[in-house]
Amino acid sequence: MRYETPTTTKEAATLLHKEKGQAHILAGGTDLLVRMKMGMTEPTLVVDIKHIPAMQAITKSAAGFKIGATVCGAAMTEHAALGKAWPGIVEAANLIGSDQIQGRCTMVGNLCNGSPAADSVPAMIAAGAKAIIVGKDKRRTVAVDKIVTGPGKTSLAKGEVIEAITLPARLPRSGDAYLRFTPRTEMDIAVVSAAVNLTLQRGVVKTARVVLGAVAPTAVIVAKAAKAIIGTKLDDEALEKLAAACSAACNPIDDKRGTIEYRTKVAGVLAKRAAKIAYQRAGGTL
């Protein structure tokens, strides 16, 4: 196994592109190292991207936030402006693993791992986050919801690396929230999860996005759920419609972590609760 530590994203992309065997990107390693130890993958090349300056920071501009691919969960927690603008994204990223894991794990890693239960992904999609992708020859920017195509699968081409995630400029009276259901309080994997991002106008929901996790092969954007609350003040009727739309959008599996029926019901419950939190964060009063 070769281990490389490039200092530019392009260099990393070139190394990955050239590799004929099994190549993996190493950021925090909280997924890769576990998979290697379990014998699930035997890389011939590991490209450690932690030495690439372009990936290391959270930056704020008029266009919004840019979060580098190697920024860990704990660094996101410490960034006050990010937490103020996008509390739902930060709380989602902070649910990954334990305190120790938070010092290593990254949102881009969480995204590229391709798990249907990834905590940060529904929150990023609800926020309209985009991924800056660097290849050997070109860069492109793609909406986060276009990255994961199935469990463990992404739309990234061979040699492509995500350099950073961008979040749009935050409009006033906006709020987001993420909730997941797990039997334990931490050290667990979402049985079902829901992210809601919305903007208010005079207490009425003007725009909204509702995204569910762990209920289908990839995170699900539930347009009907968003529609159910747009134009409302989150009255009970709107919330029930939201929940029903979420449950209807579920296409989960039965497994040791939850049944189809359970996931379907709880998806609606979580979406309602997340919507209320987002609404209050946007300045709305319930």
Add this chain to the structure above:
Amino acid sequence: MSEAREFKYIGQSTIRPDGFDKVTGRANYGADLSLPGMIWGKILRSPHAHAMIKRLDTSRAEAFPGVLAVATHSDFPSVTDQAIESGEGSLTLLDLARNVLAKDKVLYHGHAVVAIAAKTSAIAEQALALIDIEYEVLKPVMDVREAMAAGAPILHPDMFTQGLAEKPTTASNVATRLEYKMGDIEAGFKDAEVVVEREFYTPTAHQGYIEPHACTVRYEKDGQSMIWCSTQGHFDVRASTAKLLGLDLGKLKVIASEIGGGFGGKTTVYLEPVALILSRKSGRPVKMIMDRDEVFKATGPGSATRSWVKIGARKDGTITAMQGRLAYEAGAFKGSPVMMGCMTAFTPYAVSNMYIEGFDVVVNKAKVAAYRAPGAPQAEFAVEMLVNELAVKLGRDPIDLRLQNAAKEGTQTIYGPKFKRVGLVECLEAARDSKHYQQALAANQGRGVAAGFWFNVGGQSSVHINMNPDGTGTIVEGSPDIGGSRASMQMMAAEAMGIEPGRLKPIIGDTENVAFSAGTGGSRTTFATGMAVIEAAEDVVAQMKQRAASMWNVTAEQVEWVDGVALNTAGEDRLSLAEICAGADRTGGQISGRGNINARGAGPSFAVHLCDVEVDKETGKVDVVRYTAVQDAGKAIHPKYVEGQYQGGAVQGIGWALNEEYIYGADGLLENAGFLDYRIPVASDLPMIDAIIVEVPNKFHPYGVRGVGESGIIPPLAAVGYAVENAIGVPVTDLPLSPPRVFNLIQGKG
């Protein structure tokens, strides 16, 4: 003993002697010993739950470069069908040999089949893939109901049910049927005005000790073979391994490493005999370490159970009859703790008419091992759920009803003896009077009360105390320290000798430098080994007095021993312990005391727990919001560690009640062999567990000690279970109360 006795050191919370090593990482655990020339052993495990081994060819693996030994079941000298000592568990030698390396048939997912030792663990791992093995897959039997049904696939064609009136002519998965009775059960129910009955289920649950099994061994043809391992009983490891390999006990030394938890699960052997065979074949020291996946699949969890219990009472609250039928999974080989379930189930109650029968049933799961009060939590879950229901039906407070029927001094137990003094009433009163019990419940909350009984045991313990010329000393005991017992030994010896605890260093001797001691199990160590320590300390004091007497030319009877100082009652002379030790060379040589005993008179410990839960009715999630564990310690030698035992037992029981369970697929394969999906509680899941220590002294121990390690895991299953039932208003019968199950109960689909 007098209850008013004052102690100088006992009852303080001193710093544990092993604490610094553990928090600094210096302590050496099972996987921490490496030896020159050492090689690594790995095990090929069954991918099936139930299958015949049709063909097994290890020649390609043996020829693989770097492989130095391969072991299979045929490497065991012919073992005989004899019972062996293995702590609180139960296993015959024949079954033990077949459990550590399968013979002809695999009986559970993860059952060990072949072991390989190679120069590196990576080579051993690669060589495992070169073993040619063909299985004929059989239908697995995964539950006592299936196993007991007519026409069920039979695990052992040579197993016939013991304990039936007529000797059976066909093989069965039921190894044993047993019963206990007292009074006239039919008359008892005739006398009853209110009757409650229900069926219950508890799942397979693992002890979840943090340290996986590990050992390093060295076989020496002519001299001493050696095993270093993580165990609760190194003398039991020696006995089992020596018998399996046909060795004299004197030819095998076992050293107990520091142990990262056991809870009963480290009272038997898995790796040790296999590693010793690999060492014998290769001529090299061998290290073996299980990974977590192996621990879950192939070490002994606690039994899954199905039970039916019926209780009758008069309207005045007098319980007139208690009846039960318990079926316990033994795993792949006979020997579940169903007998202990039968003995403990009704024992918190003074009831004239009792009848209980038990079934020990084999299924295609790992052979169960002891798990903290083995057999009792499952049985008490059923009984205590129903006693709570009975209280509701009678319109009585659940503690008050228990007080009315509580076992006390003189109560006849179903299993034989009449109780000497016991502390159940005192525990119930402490629970009733606690602030917790006075607190009102909020919306969506429920409360459960449950009691639990455990015998506790005594048995053989051996101790010597070697004094040094400067007046310090070493306490050498033979009981591995799982729960802080070295601190207790130090305090008891200090109390008996009248010197500061810090002057005595407690250590666990290996099987050669201390005489036989039974393993740490049955909550016996602080009681029994403590008695041996006190005896050894008193022996030291007697010798001190003699030495002083000889210096003063008086008789030993004329010497008094006060606070570690010899006083001449015939004069003004004083000699401190340190001075006597310093002069020992002139009075007959160095001083050491001995206490080799077979302790009798273990005092039962009753526990009563209170649990408040809050249920999220939209998701079925249960949060424990307040929990109090009350238990009789007899005398708490080290109160903080006693509280720790209560809290630890409660937490394990809460985990068992809420989320812990082995999840199997239809093919009998274990789907959650890891801590991610086998959910023991994490710290943030639980509130602080309040511990209330009740002290009703055990008169058979010099300081009044009762064992405290196990009773605390018995009440939580029903305390949590009934709290949930109380919160959601739907009967609870099956554990764990995981969110989907509670959700279904609320939806009326239980």
